[in-house]
Amino acid sequence: xxxxxxxxxxxxxxxxxxxxxxxxxxxxxxxxxxxxxxxxxxxxxxxxxxxxxxxxxxxxxxxxxxxxxxxxxxxxxxxxxxxxxxxxxxxxxxxxxxxxxxxxxxxxxxxxxxxxxxxxxxxxxxxxxxxxxxxxxxxxxxxxxxxxxxxxxxxxxxxxxxxxxxxxxxxxxxxxxxxxxxxxxxxxxxxxxxxxxxxxxxxxxxxxxxxxxxxxxxxxxxxxxxxxxxxxxxxxxxxxxxxxxxxxxxxxxxxxxxxxxxxxxxxxxxxxxxxxxxxxxxxxxxxxxxxxxxxxxxxxxxxxxxxxxxxxxxxxxxxxxxxxxxxxxxxxxxxxxxxxxxxxxxxxxxxxxxxxxxxxxxxxxxxxxxxxxxxxxxxxxxxxxxxxxxxxxxxxxx
Numbered sequence: 367x368x369x370x371x372x373x374x375x376x377x378x379x380x381x382x383x384x385x386x387x388x389x390x391x392x393x394x395x396x397x398x399x400x401x402x403x404x405x406x407x408x409x410x411x412x413x414x415x416x417x418x419x420x421x422x423x424x425x426x427x428x429x430x431x432x433x434x435x436x437x438x439x440x441x442x443x444x445x446x447x448x449x450x451x452x453x454x455x456x457x458x459x460x461x462x463x464x465x466x467x468x469x470x471x472x473x474x475x476x477x478x479x480x481x482x483x484x485x486x487x488x489x490x491x492x493x494x495x496x497x498x499x500x501x502x503x504x505x506x507x508x509x510x511x512x513x514x515x516x517x518x519x520x521x522x523x524x525x526x527x528x529x530x531x532x533x534x535x536x537x538x539x540x541x542x543x544x545x546x547x548x549x550x551x552x553x554x555x556x557x558x559x560x561x562x563x564x565x566x567x568x569x570x571x572x573x574x575x576x577x578x579x580x581x582x583x584x585x586x587x588x589x590x591x592x593x594x595x596x597x598x599x600x601x602x603x604x605x606x607x608x609x610x611x612x613x614x615x616x617x618x619x620x621x622x623x624x625x626x627x628x629x630x631x632x633x634x635x636x637x638x639x640x641x642x643x644x645x646x647x648x649x650x651x652x653x654x655x656x657x658x659x660x661x662x663x664x665x666x667x668x669x670x671x672x673x674x675x676x677x678x679x680x681x682x683x684x685x686x687x688x689x690x691x692x693x694x695x696x697x698x699x700x701x702x703x704x705x706x707x708x709x710x711x712x713x714x715x716x717x718x719x720x721x722x723x724x725x726x727x728x729x730x731x732x733x734x735x736x737x738x739x740x741x742x743x744x745x746x747x748x749x750x751x752x753x754x755x756x757x758x759x760x761x762x763x764x
Contacts, residue, residue: 376469379447379457380476383410387443389417392431394450395629396739397621399460401489402449402470404636409479411637419637421629424735424746428452450739463714463740465493468501483509484609485636488617494740497604497614506604515604515614520572521579522603522615524646527564528575529553531612534653536683537600537619539593539691540582544657553578576601588692592711596690610635610642620645623652626682656683659702666757667694671764673757674700682744685709699760704749706756710741719743721763729755 383389389410393403403419410417422428432446432454448458449466459473460466467489474481483505487497490505497515498506509515521538523531532538533549542548554561556578557571567575583589583597603613611617624632628648634641659679666673672693676684685700689709697710708715716738723736723745732748745756 376459376472377476379459379469380473382445382457383415383447383473384477385443386415386445388445389415390432390444390446391417391419392428392446392448392450392452392456393419393421393625393633394428394460394466394737394739395421395423395625396450396742397492397618397625398489398739399449399466400621400625400629400632400636401485401492402460402466403633404485404638405467405470405474405481405489406447406449407633407637408482409474409477412479413477419633421625421633422450422452423626424737424744425451425453426735429454432456450737460739465490465495467493471505481505482638483512484514484606484614484617485638487515487604487614488621491615491618492622496599509604514608515606517602518572518605519569520576520601520603520605520613522600522613522619524611524613524616524620524649526612528557528560528567528572529564530650531616532575532579534650534657535600535616535619536623536653536656536687537615538579538583538597539586539657539660539687540579541586542582544654544661552582583691586691590692590694592689592693593691611646620649623649623680623683626680627652652680652683655679656687659684660687665692668757668761669695670697671695671757671761672698674698675753676700676702678703681705681707682709682742686742697764699757701753701756704747704751706745706747706760708743708745708760713741715741715743718760718764719745722759725759725763726751726756729759 391403393399429452432448432452446456448456451461459469471481486505490502525531529550533546542552556574559567559571580597584594603615624645631644635645659676664675672695681700681702685698685707686709689698700707719736719738723734727734735746737744
């Protein structure tokens with residue numbers, strides 16, 4: 367069950383792609399890997415190299431897709447590049463804690479192309495890296511030099527209408543989250559323009575909205591100490607005046623949502639096709655479902671683990687929201703109908719998730735698929751497996 371593919375340095379991956387007759391990109395289902403595959407795909411399109419992008423929700427799915435051969439395209443010179451991890455003897459990028467987007471940017475530059483800095487910054491944000499931090503400083507500078515981004519007050523949402531964006535964002539959890547009418551009522555007094563004419567909203571209006579949202583977030587009855595830290599990361603966004611979405615952080619959230627719910631739309635978006643409206647709609651539904659599920663969720667607290675039980679909803683988004691705003695423990699487990707997700711602030715969960723998947727498969731004698739990246743994990747299992755079995759297995763191995 368462990369991943370034993372060949373981790374590829376970007377230069378070697380670029381050399382393989384440079385002479386390829388056809389390139390298959392098999393990507394992990396998250397915003398970072400989706401952005402990385404889009405960056406490489408755009409460079410391939412510029413070179414007129416045929417390619418295919420597919421998204422695999424679990425390590426097993428990516429393994430099958432990476433190892434599969436297509437009689438019509440399986441010829442000498444074909445290259446398969448895994449963006450994430452897979453149990454296949456194929457080059458892999460983004461298989462470590464380093465964001466796949468950074469590897470992809472190096473590949474693109476080695477191919478003689480220039481990566482789209484807005485897409486790259488969105489991918490890095492989806493990976494949990496602040497725009498411009500560390501190795502990504504040059505990307506932020508490139509975006510600034512081309513007037514593609516500007517720092518402003520407010521929140522990191524994808525929509526020009528802040529009400530719609532804030533209501534459905536999984537970067538925020540407030541008493542009115544998931545309800546546009548309640549969000550509008552909460553913000554109407556502090557920023558009337560947000561309700562009357564969002565296009566007329568100025569810096570003062572954005573600042574007022576950011577302050578009001580932050581106060582509602584930290585003032586919620588069930589907010590935890592981490593809520594103040596989490597909401598700070600959602601404030602003062604990098605706006606993208608000419609981008610497909612209003613902010614870099616909002617773009618990142620759309621990539622993450624589409625990667626997990628509508629991968630075809632997400633791949634088209636990352637490749638630069640006209641898919642922004644469809645992607646925005648998918649993101650809106652993703653956030654609405656996450657907040658609705660949280661409203662009816664059951665919770666349980668254990669030593670080091672906070673458990674959220676939901677009947678339906680995107681478990682990864684739910685786990686991340688709870689970890690940021692509601693959990694009293696360092697690790698969150700969201701359990702749904704045949705799916706579960708783990709999220710943590712500072713702990714690396716990759717080894718834990720793989721161990722849980724292996725143990726569950728042995729205990730239940732059923733197939734268990736998994737995925738993990740940095741501080742998150744995902745499990746897919748037979749819905750007949752009792753929730754308590756999932757909880758006890760995670761508790762024993764975390």
